[in-house]
Amino acid sequence: DTAVSQTPKYLVTQMGNDKSIKCEQNLGHDTMYWYKQDSKKFLKIMFSYNNKELIINETVPNRFSPKSPDKAHLNLHINSLELGDSAVYFCASSQDIEALKTQYFGPGTRLLVL
Amino acid sequence: DAKTTQPNSMESNEEEPVHLPCNHSTISGTDYIHWYRQLPSQGPEYVIHGLTSNVNNRMASLAIAEDRKSSTLILHRATLRDAAVYYCILRGADGLTFGKGTHLIIQP
Numbered sequence: 001d002t003a004v005s006q007t008p009k010y011l012v013t014q015m016g017n018d019k020s021i022k023c024e025q026n027l028g029h030d031t032m033y034w035y036k037q038d039s040k041k042f043l044k045i046m047f048s049y050n051n052k053e054l055i056i057n058e059t060v061p062n063r064f065s066p067k068s069p070d071k072a073h074l075n076l077h078i079n080s081l082e083l084g085d086s087a088v089y090f091c092a093s094s095q096d097i098e099a100l101k102t103q104y105f106g107p108g109t110r111l112l113v114l
Numbered sequence: 115d116a117k118t119t120q121p122n123s124m125e126s127n128e129e130e131p132v133h134l135p136c137n138h139s140t141i142s143g144t145d146y147i148h149w150y151r152q153l154p155s156q157g158p159e160y161v162i163h164g165l166t167s168n169v170n171n172r173m174a175s176l177a178i179a180e181d182r183k184s185s186t187l188i189l190h191r192a193t194l195r196d197a198a199v200y201y202c203i204l205r206g207a208d209g210l211t212f213g214k215g216t217h218l219i220i221q222p
Contacts, residue, residue, distance in 0.1 A: 004157075035210075041199070043158065043212035090157050100146050100165070103210060105157030 003027050004106035006091050012112045013081055021076045021109045023091030031055075032074035033092040033103065034066060043090070049074050050097050086113045117141070118202045123217040126192050134187040134216050136202030141182050145204040149176065149187050152215070153198045161187065161200070192220050 004025045013019055025032065033056075034046040048056035052068045063079045078085060091106040119137040126132045138147065149161040162169055162176045164185070169176040175188040189196055201215040 035212075042214070043152075043201075043210075045210065092157075100163065100205075102160045102163070103150075103158075105159065108155075108157050 004091055004093055004104050006089075006106040006109050008109060009107065010110050010112075012114065014114055015081055015083060017081050018077070018079045019081060019111075020078070021089055021091075021111075023074050023076070023106060025072055025091075025093040025104070027093055027095075027104060029093040029104075030071060030096045031094045031101075032068065032071075033094075034074065034076050035090040035092060035105075037088040037090060037108070039087070047074075047076075048097070055097060081113045083113050086111055117204050117211065118213050120200075120202050120213060120216045122214065123219065125219045125221060127221050128194060129191050132189040132192045132196070132218065134189075134200050134202075134218065135184065136186070137184045138202070138204055139183045141204055147176065147178060147182075147185050148203045148205050148210065149174070150201045150203065150210070150212075151196075151198040152201070153195075158201065158212075163205075192218075194220050194222060196220055 007022045031050045033048045035043050036046055037043045046060050047066045049068045065077045068074045088108045088110050090108045092103045094101040094103045146163050146165050148163040150158040151161050152158045162174050164176045164178050177186045197220045199215040199217050201212050203210050
């Protein structure tokens with residue numbers, strides 16, 4: 001069974017569209033994250049949610065809005081997509097926010113904005 | 115910004131040990147040292163972590179300098195499946211901050 005799953009795996013869309021990426025974890029974790037990996041392969045944290053509450057919100061355009069309907073899900077909605085949003089987006093989860101806790105990553109969603 | 119320094123790439127032969135270095139001279143007392151790796155077209159995968167003492171698990175060993183300003187990830191017998199980008203990360207209260215990592219190439 002997949003611990004952290006994301007859908008879709010690939011997403012190709014036009015500039016200006018609105019799209020969502022879904023993430024689910026079946027590990028019973030309290031904390032979930034979204035990371036962005038750009039074309040240069042740099043991985044940067046975007047958001048962190050703990051018990052459905054926003055903990056970390058890095059410098060991310062407000063076109064990106066995470067939504068956590070419950071502890072097992074953290075979805076990412078992106079409005080007015082731009083070319084620069086093309087990247088691989090990874091969802092992750094950890095038992096809680098403590099520094100020693102392992103993060104488990106999903107397989108990634110490859111977003112291409114045309 | 116990344117707070118660790120790693121070589122861009124390293125090459126090793128299959129079945130030989132690999133020592134991946136990491137410098138983190140600005141580490142704080144509460145920062146844990148985490149290592150993750152990312153295989154091609156996959157998400158990052160946890161390898162090992164430690165605070166002060168050396169650590170061993172089924173995947174690797176982590177040797178931490180006494181002053182904690184550097185650490186070394188040790189793969190005891192590298193296989194082709196270990197070819198990946200290895201990230202050394204300091205984690206405090208926020209999420210993981212990934213640097214450029216070390217691209218490990220394994221020669222058969």
